[in-house]
Amino acid sequence: MDAINLSHKDAAFTRAVATRSGQSVTACYQCGNCTAGCPAGFTYDMPVSQIMRGVQLGLKDQVLNAKSLWMCLSCSTCTLRCPNDIDVAGIMETLRHMAREQGQVSVPKVNKFWMSFLDTVRIFGRSYEIGVMALYMMRSLRVFTDVDLAPDALSKQKLGLMPHVTPNGGAEAVGRIMQRFKERADREGGAA
Amino acid sequence: MSIVYYPGCSAAGTSSDYEKSTQAVCDALGMSFTPLPDWNCCGSTPAHATSTELSAALSVRNLDIAAKMGAEKVATPCPSCLSNLRLAKKRMEKPEFRARVDELLDEASSAELPQTYSVMQLIYEKYGSEFVAHRVQRPLKGLKVACYYGCLMSRPADIMADFGHPENPQVMESLLRACGAEVVEFPLKTECCGASHGIPERQLTANLSGKILETAQNMGIDALVAACPLCQMNLDLRQKQAGKAMGKEFALPVFYYTQMMGMAFGIKLSALGLNKLVVSPEPVLKKWQAALKEGVCE
Numbered sequence: 315m316d317a318i319n320l321s322h323k324d325a326a327f328t329r330a331v332a333t334r335s336g337q338s339v340t341a342c343y344q345c346g347n348c349t350a351g352c353p354a355g356f357t358y359d360m361p362v363s364q365i366m367r368g369v370q371l372g373l374k375d376q377v378l379n380a381k382s383l384w385m386c387l388s389c390s391t392c393t394l395r396c397p398n399d400i401d402v403a404g405i406m407e408t409l410r411h412m413a414r415e416q417g418q419v420s421v422p423k424v425n426k427f428w429m430s431f432l433d434t435v436r437i438f439g440r441s442y443e444i445g446v447m448a449l450y451m452m453r454s455l456r457v458f459t460d461v462d463l464a465p466d467a468l469s470k471q472k473l474g475l476m477p478h479v480t481p482n483g484g485a486e487a488v489g490r491i492m493q494r495f496k497e498r499a500d501r502e503g504g505a506a
Numbered sequence: 507m508s509i510v511y512y513p514g515c516s517a518a519g520t521s522s523d524y525e526k527s528t529q530a531v532c533d534a535l536g537m538s539f540t541p542l543p544d545w546n547c548c549g550s551t552p553a554h555a556t557s558t559e560l561s562a563a564l565s566v567r568n569l570d571i572a573a574k575m576g577a578e579k580v581a582t583p584c585p586s587c588l589s590n591l592r593l594a595k596k597r598m599e600k601p602e603f604r605a606r607v608d609e610l611l612d613e614a615s616s617a618e619l620p621q622t623y624s625v626m627q628l629i630y631e632k633y634g635s636e637f638v639a640h641r642v643q644r645p646l647k648g649l650k651v652a653c654y655y656g657c658l659m660s661r662p663a664d665i666m667a668d669f670g671h672p673e674n675p676q677v678m679e680s681l682l683r684a685c686g687a688e689v690v691e692f693p694l695k696t697e698c699c700g701a702s703h704g705i706p707e708r709q710l711t712a713n714l715s716g717k718i719l720e721t722a723q724n725m726g727i728d729a730l731v732a733a734c735p736l737c738q739m740n741l742d743l744r745q746k747q748a749g750k751a752m753g754k755e756f757a758l759p760v761f762y763y764t765q766m767m768g769m770a771f772g773i774k775l776s777a778l779g780l781n782k783l784v785v786s787p788e789p790v791l792k793k794w795q796a797a798l799k800e801g802v803c804e
């Protein structure tokens with residue numbers, strides 16, 4: 315990570331993270347417990363405790379551009395081990411929401427995978443594996459990176475080939491939930 | 507009408523063996539569920555990573571149908587669904603949050619939403635080890651296993667407090683001991699397997715699953731026992747990828763706990779979906795059958 319640049323302090327950002335996550339970000343005293351237990355930490359450009367520090371200091375761009383936000387596995391180990399009872403995983407989640415709203419998605423393929431998953435849910439009411447894969451490949455213009463798994467996955471029927479459609483209008487009901495969500499997000503100025 | 511069953515999307519695809527064996531074990535114990543008709547996906551990680559309100563709306567639609575059926579509890583085999591359904595119920599206690607979520611639904615949700623439990627917790631609380639042991643016909647003799655819960659079965663700690671210690675739960679161990687297996691304490695039992703990053707960030711998942719498999723294999727166990735469809739897939743279907751990441755060769759069968767319980771209950775192996783395991787369970791079955799035979803001759 316580059317040296318912390320204090321010239322971009324944004325107190326409103328610190329307050330927004332605190333309000334949206336419902337957490338007291340000032341309670342962090344930088345013990346590093348969260349970072350020590352973070353299983354994804356070896357892939358992070360900014361360790362989770364530094365993200366906490368960045369939030370305290372109002373380093374909005376640096377924090378929202380961190381690749382770490384998208385590599386986080388939501389395992390909540392950080393939350394569990396924080397001596398100050400800060401829901402650190404919840405703050406990471408809030409930061410993902412804020413980064414997406416600002417159009418700052420620094421690991422696009424993770425986000426594309428998630429969006430592909432949600433597309434199958436929007437259409438069918440349930441997710442199904444082949445559909446997620448196909449949409450993800452289209453979005454990321456990547457050929458299926460797991461070809462080495464195909465023989466096992468197919469012979470063991472691990473992948474649902476047919477969509478599991480929620481019957482009795484459930485799929486449509488889910489479609490309406492997603493539609494209302496999108497409309498509201500557009501109205502309120504966040505990217506869905 | 508008291509417990510409504512929510513299978514989750516994996517049940518119809520990657521983990522139909524988990525689904526099959528869960529049903530078989532519950533039938534054998536006499537635990538009955540009412541299916542939740544018309545259930546929808548809880549949105550999993552992609553929904554909550556997008557918006558807490560969207561995630562809650564997808565979960566609440568299910569909880570609301572269950573509430574209208576008069577359900578006291580919802581049961582699910584999947585820890586990820588469990589976590590989403592529980593978080594949604596908890597967040598709905600806040601009126602402002604509830605109003606935002608209700609706005610996304612076709613109609614305002616029921617005032618009282620039922621709580622969700624893992625099938626494992628329900629089995630344990632309803633029957634306990636003694637009753638389970640009583641039901642055993644073919645004990646898991648000679649089998650040394652380790653239990654792996656993954657990161658979501660016992661966490662976040664504030665919503666899963668009724669399951670036991672967030673980093674050292676004991677429910678699965680108790681159930682498998684009751685089934686006659688030798689269960690070793692697995693230090694990585696609640697470590698993350700790399701979850702759904704297997705597709706977009708395969709190296710991350712391969713590394714984390716690799717560490718779990720390496721530790722497990724070094725303990726000299728016959729099998730690892732899992733309770734989460736995503737963990738099981740990362741450890742079993744992706745075992746070769748994990749081996750490559752660690753520069754090791756793994757050959758460790760990864761069962762669902764319900765498959766192991768079903769074996770002990772004397773349920774036909776074909777009804778437990780063992781044929782879907784990618785790493786062959788044959789060595790485990792042979793060892794077990796040999797131990798059972800020895801027992802008969804004694």
Ligand code: SF4
Binds near residue numbers: 388393
């Ligand atoms: S939730 Fe994310 S930041 Fe926290 S320990 Fe897990 S991977 Fe690391």
Ligand code: SF4
Binds near residue numbers: 345396
């Ligand atoms: S564990 Fe808590 S107090 Fe310690 S660095 Fe992380 S957030 Fe700060």
